[in-house]
Amino acid sequence: MAARVLVGVKRVIDYAVKIRVKPDNTGVVTDGVKHSMNPFCEIAVEEAVRLKEKKLVKEVVAVSCGPQQVQETIRTALAMGADRGIHVEVSGKDYDSLGPLQVSKILAALAKKEEASLIILGKQAIDDDCNQTGQMTAALLDWPQGTFASEVAVEGDKLKVIREVDGGLETIKINLPAVVTADLRLNTPRYATLPNIMKAKKKKITNVKPGDLGVDLTSRLEVLRVDEPPQRQAGVKVETVEDLVGKLKEAGRI
Amino acid sequence: AAASVHRGQVTHFPCLPSELTDQQKEFKEVARKFAQEEIIPVAPEYDRSGEYPFPLIRRAWELGLMNSHIPEDYGGLGLSSFDSCLITEELAYGCTGVQTAIEANSLGQMPVIIAGNEAQKKKYLGRMTEEPLMCAYCVTEPGAGSDVAGVRTRAVKKGDEYIINGQKMWITNGGKANWYFLLARTDPDPKCPASRAFTGFVIEADTPGVQPGKKEMNMGQRCSDTRGVTFEDVRIPKENVLLGEGAGFKIAMGAFDKTRPPVAAGATGLAQRALDEATKYALERKTFGRLIADHQAISFMLAEMAMKVELARLAYQRSAWEVDDGRRNTYYASIAKAYAGDIANQVATDAVQIFGGNGFNSEYPVEKLMRDAKIYQIYEGTAQIQRLIISREHLAKYKR
Numbered sequence: 001m002a003a004r005v006l007v008g009v010k011r012v013i014d015y016a017v018k019i020r021v022k023p024d025n026t027g028v029v030t031d032g033v034k035h036s037m038n039p040f041c042e043i044a045v046e047e048a049v050r051l052k053e054k055k056l057v058k059e060v061v062a063v064s065c066g067p068q069q070v071q072e073t074i075r076t077a078l079a080m081g082a083d084r085g086i087h088v089e090v091s092g093k094d095y096d097s098l099g100p101l102q103v104s105k106i107l108a109a110l111a112k113k114e115e116a117s118l119i120i121l122g123k124q125a126i127d128d129d130c131n132q133t134g135q136m137t138a139a140l141l142d143w144p145q146g147t148f149a150s151e152v153a154v155e156g157d158k159l160k161v162i163r164e165v166d167g168g169l170e171t172i173k174i175n176l177p178a179v180v181t182a183d184l185r186l187n188t189p190r191y192a193t194l195p196n197i198m199k200a201k202k203k204k205i206t207n208v209k210p211g212d213l214g215v216d217l218t219s220r221l222e223v224l225r226v227d228e229p230p231q232r233q234a235g236v237k238v239e240t241v242e243d244l245v246g247k248l249k250e251a252g253r254i
Numbered sequence: 255a256a257a258s259v260h261r262g263q264v265t266h267f268p269c270l271p272s273e274l275t276d277q278q279k280e281f282k283e284v285a286r287k288f289a290q291e292e293i294i295p296v297a298p299e300y301d302r303s304g305e306y307p308f309p310l311i312r313r314a315w316e317l318g319l320m321n322s323h324i325p326e327d328y329g330g331l332g333l334s335s336f337d338s339c340l341i342t343e344e345l346a347y348g349c350t351g352v353q354t355a356i357e358a359n360s361l362g363q364m365p366v367i368i369a370g371n372e373a374q375k376k377k378y379l380g381r382m383t384e385e386p387l388m389c390a391y392c393v394t395e396p397g398a399g400s401d402v403a404g405v406r407t408r409a410v411k412k413g414d415e416y417i418i419n420g421q422k423m424w425i426t427n428g429g430k431a432n433w434y435f436l437l438a439r440t441d442p443d444p445k446c447p448a449s450r451a452f453t454g455f456v457i458e459a460d461t462p463g464v465q466p467g468k469k470e471m472n473m474g475q476r477c478s479d480t481r482g483v484t485f486e487d488v489r490i491p492k493e494n495v496l497l498g499e500g501a502g503f504k505i506a507m508g509a510f511d512k513t514r515p516p517v518a519a520g521a522t523g524l525a526q527r528a529l530d531e532a533t534k535y536a537l538e539r540k541t542f543g544r545l546i547a548d549h550q551a552i553s554f555m556l557a558e559m560a561m562k563v564e565l566a567r568l569a570y571q572r573s574a575w576e577v578d579d580g581r582r583n584t585y586y587a588s589i590a591k592a593y594a595g596d597i598a599n600q601v602a603t604d605a606v607q608i609f610g611g612n613g614f615n616s617e618y619p620v621e622k623l624m625r626d627a628k629i630y631q632i633y634e635g636t637a638q639i640q641r642l643i644i645s646r647e648h649l650a651k652y653k654r
Contacts, residue, residue, distance in 0.1 A: 194333075
């Protein structure tokens with residue numbers, strides 16, 4: 001029975017926003033752009049809250065790394081039912097280069113500090129699509145991992161995880177403590193209701209610095225250039241199947 | 255002398271905050287998400303069928319988007335007028351039919367909130383937060399709309415009860431309400447002034463003799479339930495009188511200062527939707543070799559639509575802010591409601607125009623907006639009544 005669950009929540013550009021690349025090609029425009037909680041993180045929070053409602057865990061702690069604004073994201077997790085939040089303060093250049101390696105070091109350190117026995121994360125973030133943080137965190141802690149989870153069940157001191165893999169579904173059993181990453185079909189996240197938003201204001205968010213956790217934020221990656229995907233070219237209409245085969249041969253496709 | 259005719263001086267500068275608070279932003283987000291994901295996809299079908307959108311109302315209730323005016327002591331959120339208006343605008347953007355059904359609850363509850371005693375508040379407001387119930391504001395009659403003093407429904411005191419007889423009309427939620435706020439005449443003397451002749455009651459809808467009529471098929475906001483309600487020898491215990499005999503008119507009118515800002519917000523939500531739909535279309539449709547948005551005839555229309563929407567929003571926010579700050583906001587509430595109702599109609603009509611032939615067609619979203627907009631110039635005080643109120647308030651400043 002996991003007493004404390006850590007849920008990582010990432011503040012990302014809202015999924016509905018049209019992304020624009022900065023004119024200097026160093027990144028995407030984030031100023032004044034709508035941000036919200038990464039959809040897979042919402043699913044992770046929902047799963048943690050459901051475990052608490054089933055009385056399988058005692059406390060859900062939401063964690064986010066970044067500047068002041070990530071507190072909004074933590075508040076959303078609190079409004080969904082998390083008990084308290086931890087804001088790991090990272091800003092400026094450190095935030096620009098913050099990636100899975102740094103975040104997983106932070107989460108591993110927090111898991112030890114908070115004596116968490118379960119970490120639930122989204123499988124990936126919709127901005128960088130890395131799909132690495134869960135796996136790295138598990139490795140750093142030397143914990144088992146159940147990634148791409150579409151179902152999670154507690155069975156005594158073990159976790160049964162059904163994973164979505166290319167070939168279909170894989171069922172595994174892992175010992176606790178463990179790391180789980182949430183896939184799309186794990187659950188449908190609840191809305192934050194207005195009364196819960198108001199209650200969330202009274203829940204605590206503690207501020208922590210990466211240095212306090214002994215984490216080095218230096219990045220091993222350097223972003224050279226960011227470009228938009230190539231413009232979609234117009235297609236060509238053909239009259240017959242022969243024409244189609246002819247054109248494909250011309251283009252060297254067959 | 256330079257002695258001023260200028261009465262336009264502002265003594266209280268509305269410090270509308272430069273940014274919404276985090277909580278307001280979150281509330282708005284929930285309302286917007288609900289409107290976008292749950293109201294908009296089903297609104298056209300509810301409009302076609304006229305079916306009461308109870309599933310949507312239930313969801314709104316579950317999310318805490320309804321009954322926001324109810325004080326915390328009775329299980330409500332006790333939201334300020336400003337916060338309620340933010341939510342209302344987002345819901346109305348989705349569908350004003352759905353939003354009106356929800357708003358009618360606020361109108362029905364307001365007399366109880368402002369004039370009910372502890373027992374009445376606990377009983378009638380409390381139950382609204384325990385289950386998704388509806389209520390209704392029962393004042394208008396077939397023969398009396400704007401002229402509330404012309405209400406003829408009679409309430410005769412008999413022992414510990416009042417016997418009600420009369421006919422009400424155009425009651426929103428008339429067939430769905432769990433209880434009504436009813437205005438009836440208790441003093442039969444025609445010389446008795448309106449300020450003393452009427453009494454406000456709370457009536458349980460299942461009281462024998464209460465007969466809702468058929469659902470009326472209206473031009474717009476068609477999924478909202480509007481009916482006539484007949485009262486035949488309905489017996490109400492005297493405990494259900496609000497404040498006291500003769501206090502009804504003031505209560506009925508007093509409710510409006512609180513409910514007109516959200517109605518204005520609803521009209522603004524509709525106008526914003528019309529503006530967004532028209533703008534999106536103008537950036538897709540081409541004519542004479544260019545996007546129609548690149549033709550000044552269209553871009554100037556959009557500019558004027560935008561002006562109106564922004565001003566309507568500021569107007570309702572001001573009226574909400576005034577009442578939240580503890581000041582009498584009648585002047586601002588009327589201005590907001592009158593203006594927002596008028597521009598909602600103009601903007602929706604312009605949106606249809608921008609869509610051209612497509613705009614007239616039911617497969618495009620704007621003809622519904624034009625039909626839905628009309629009622630904003632009629633209910634909650636007609637456009638003409640608002641002008642009466644505004645001119646009276648305005649002239650009063652000069653007469654002082």
